[in-house]
Structure formats: C-alpha cells, structure tokens
Amino acid sequence: MAVYTDFSDEEFDAFIRGYDLGAVLSVKGIAEGVENSNYLLATEKGRFILTLYEKRVDPADLPFFLGLMEHLSGRGINCPLPVHDREGRALSRLANRPAAIVTFLDGVSVRRPRTEHCGAVGRALAQLHEAAEGFALTRRNALSVAGWRPLFELCAARADEVAIGLSAEIARELDYLEANWPADLPTGVIHADLFPDNVFFLSHRLSGLIDFYFACNDMLAYDLGICLNAWCFEPDGSLNLTKSRALLLGYNDSRPLSRDEISVLPLLARGSSLRFLLTRLYDWLTVPDGALVVPKDPVEYYRKLRFHRSVSDVSGYGFDL
C-alpha cells in the first residue's frame, strides 16, 4: 500500500505536456509498491505507470534503475520500459520529486505460488541475469554482507522486543557470515527483490517482471537465494522441497550453475534470510504511529535463517546434480 504524494492539476498538466502521450484518459493512484507513489495512467497512446520517487530512493540511483529496464527490455525481458519525454529524458519531475513514466505490463501476481510458478521464476531469473550482461552502469549492493552490521547496530538494543534472544543470535550469525561469505562467484546485475508481487503471470505463464528498485551488482547465485526464500516456503514456515527443486532446476536449465555456486547456495540463502530479517526488523521497530504501511513480520525470516543453517548441501533443497 503506497501512494503518498498528490499533485495539483497544474503540476500534472505541465508534467504530462512534456511527453508525447496524447490526451490523458485517466490517472488512478494504485496500492502497489511500498517505497514510491504509483499511478496507473491511461492516455490515447496506451496504459502506463507513473512513479514518483519518494525519499527512500536515492535520486542518484535512478539512471541505473531506468537504464537497466531499458537494457533488459531491449534484450527480450518483458519488464516496464521507461518512456522518454520530448527532450529524450527517461527521468522528469512532478510535485517536487523525481518522476518517471514506464509502460504498463499486463499480468497478475500470484499470492500463493504453486510449483509451476517456481519453475517459471527460476527460468526467468536466469534469463534476467543473462540479459543484463553488458549493461554499462553498476550499483553496489548496499544490502549485502557489508551493510548488515550497520543495520543491526541500529536495532540491536531493541531486537529482543520481537523475540527473546534474537539480538544475540543475529550477532553470532553476523560473525559467521562475515567470516565465511564467498567472494569468487560469478557476479552481475541481480534483481534482489524478486518476490511474488513482482512477477506477473497470464494464464499460468510468466508474463513479466517489475520493480527493479533494489537491483544492483552482486553474486548471481545470491539472487537465487532470495527467490528460494520468497517463493518456496509454505505459510506454516516449512520449505516445500518440490517448489525449491523446481526453482533451482528452472534456473539451472537456462543458466547452468557452477559447482561453486551450488556448494555455497545454503550459505547464500542464509545470508539472504539475514538481510530480510534485518530490514524487516528495522522497519518493525521504527514504523511511525499512523503509518500507511503495515510492516512485514521479521520472525518469518528468523525461521528461514534457522532452516538454512540446518541445510548441509543443495540436496536439502531437492536439487541433485
């Protein structure tokens, strides 16, 4: 649930005149994307998403995000394509915020993924990784291993409000992951947030990927660890082996995993659990009263972290070579 920023008729008219999109037929705030204000825009030229970037997005990153969508779109990935204004720019301003218009993608996200969805996401993630090759810009992953300790320090003192012993356990986990985090795996552009709400399906076929606002450069297999966590656990907290197997086989079909990538996957999935545990913990402890966004439960990722710690190799995900 988002839509934070509203704008005046005059601001919007001046903004939209900067584009060659014909007359505006409708503009509706949509409850999508936690970080930004999003509007569904219909004009004589088609349907679009208008995004106003709010304070959690660094404007300096916008050329990376918008350029990446353009690069991927040009290489066959069905993702939103930024619309250029009359001066050729993908980035404009509205209501005193950076703003962009991208094409609208048909498709429906699934709330409870089934096995076939997991397989399709694995394949799409591998295709995304390959299509992103050659993209000229880079963006450091601020939410990888080096970013976790500073985040933890912001909420260490209050972590036990969420679960007794959580603070000490995160501290031990951080020590371990910092000492053992792999370095020599294949890297590239990763999506870094490919949760079910960011994947569209039409008639059970994967039809598009959205929300590239966490994309960055990192180990490709780490992205797979994120998807394992996001797609393959059941509501009761248990891993669904059939789903994780489908995800990994789907990925491996399109981009074969190296022996090294396979062997550290449990560690990467464990790190990905800590990353989402920490950001959710931070949001949980700092959510302002009366906020429009209900923070997500950190405990879900605490459980996933513990699960991955118990996995000795990828057979624990149903994947065998």
Next chain:
Amino acid sequence: MAVYTDFSDEEFDAFIRGYDLGAVLSVKGIAEGVENSNYLLATEKGRFILTLYEKRVDPADLPFFLGLMEHLSGRGINCPLPVHDREGRALSRLANRPAAIVTFLDGVSVRRPRTEHCGAVGRALAQLHEAAEGFALTRRNALSVAGWRPLFELCAARADEVAIGLSAEIARELDYLEANWPADLPTGVIHADLFPDNVFFLSHRLSGLIDFYFACNDMLAYDLGICLNAWCFEPDGSLNLTKSRALLLGYNDSRPLSRDEISVLPLLARGSSLRFLLTRLYDWLTVPDGALVVPKDPVEYYRKLRFHRSVSDVSGYGFDL
C-alpha cells in the same frame, strides 16, 4: 485511500469464473473511495472496477445503488454500469463480502474546479435528477435533517476539541434547521455526494459521474446545496460567486428551479454544511490509531455553515432571476 480487503488466488478465481469476462489481464488495488475496497480489473473484454463492500455499506442498500446505476446508464447518464454474472445477478460475493463489477469510466477528476467545471456539474446534476425519474426503488436519506441530531449526540461532548464553542453552535443550528426545514419541494433521487472526485472530465468536457453509494430520495434542490459547498468555495474559505452562479445557471438551464426551490436554497446549503460538518466531526473524533484514512477537516464545513447563514437570498450566490 482505501483497499482494505485482500483475497486469495482461489477466492478470486472462483469469483471471476462467475462472469463472462474472458481471461483476467490485471487486477490492481486503487486508492479511491473511502468506504469500500476498489480494484481496477482488466480482462479480455475490457476494463472494469471491482468493488468489495465494506462494513459501512448496508448490504440491503446495494440493490438500490446498483439498480440506480443501471437505470441512469439506460437513460443516457455516463456512469458505471453494473456487469451481470452468468446467472444474471449484479451482486456477487468475494472474500466473504458483497462484491460487484462495474464498467470502467475514462476521465480525470479535477482537484481545483474552474468556473466551466462548475457550470458543467450544474447541468449534469439536473440531468441526473431527470434521468432518475421512474426508478422503481427508493432509499431514505439517513443523513438528512432527522439524522443529524443522533449524529450530533454521539460527538457533542467532544466537539469543542475541534473548535471552542462548536458544540453550542451546532445545538442552536440544529434547533433552527429542525424547525425551519422545508417539506413541500420537488423530490426524487439525489446523488448526495457529488464532490469533485466523483466527476470525470476529458479535455475539459464532463465525461462521467461515479460513486452512487450515498444516493437516496430527498429534495432535489438539497443536492444543489451539496454541490454549492463542494464546488464553489476557494481554498481560503470564501465563496467564488462566479462559480456558484455558473453552477446554478447550469442546473437551471436543464431543469428550471421553482420559485420555492430558489427561495430556500440558502437554507438547504446551510443544512448541507451541517450534514458534512457532523459526519466529518464524527470521523475526526473516532478515527482509530493507525487508520489508513486521514479524516477530512470538519472546520471547513463549519465556515461554510456560517457563510450560508449570512446569505439572505440566492443573489448571495450570484444567481438572479
């Protein structure tokens, strides 16, 4: 800002199979309508609005609202048309709530209406009143004069938290309006909530009316009082005489006002101010912590009430016969 209710994939699939709308292309929660959960639905057959009716809407009123839209649509008013399911019903259920699908209307609501918008709304309101003639169902206006005192009693004790002396002033106003409220004016179906967000324009022409969930039977001229308040005041609280004159002339062009209607218009506008003052006051004092909806300022309608009390006849609205 709304969208309160979410639903599972299975619930939605079962629901949509009840309609002959082809494959679903997208479903997005939209930030529109304070009372209900609204989704923009695109299918192979076109674009629609899916509404889940939340607890503030009495299910017994839904046949009136949906039937009215169908009646008006059939008589040339551009308003949402309920889509019937395969069994011929306009009303279905989703996520354990009454739910309906209506056609999507193109158009953009204006945030700061100009004079030409006010004239167009006056004409559209008169056309709506005439088109509604012959509609078989009726619905009492629970928010007319008889409903104001019970509402006041719920917030009288705390009204002075909003403005010192407000409680006593509302009490005096209620006494006066109850004693002087007119009875013998022409009645019919009124929209009762025709604020700028419920009126769409395309290229400066009025293109449609939405949100009939306050519609009821009452004095037609009372609806005009509501529109005077909703469309003709400037942000600084002053009436814009050019706008109110355009609204009244626009209405009178399509449905000439009787002498009696004209003479009591200041009283009806005053009553309409009290109605919105009371509902806003109630919402203001009862909004739960962490609510998704920011309540609207009651003081705006307190000022409008005082203004109308100072108006002796319709020349105070720029309207002369």
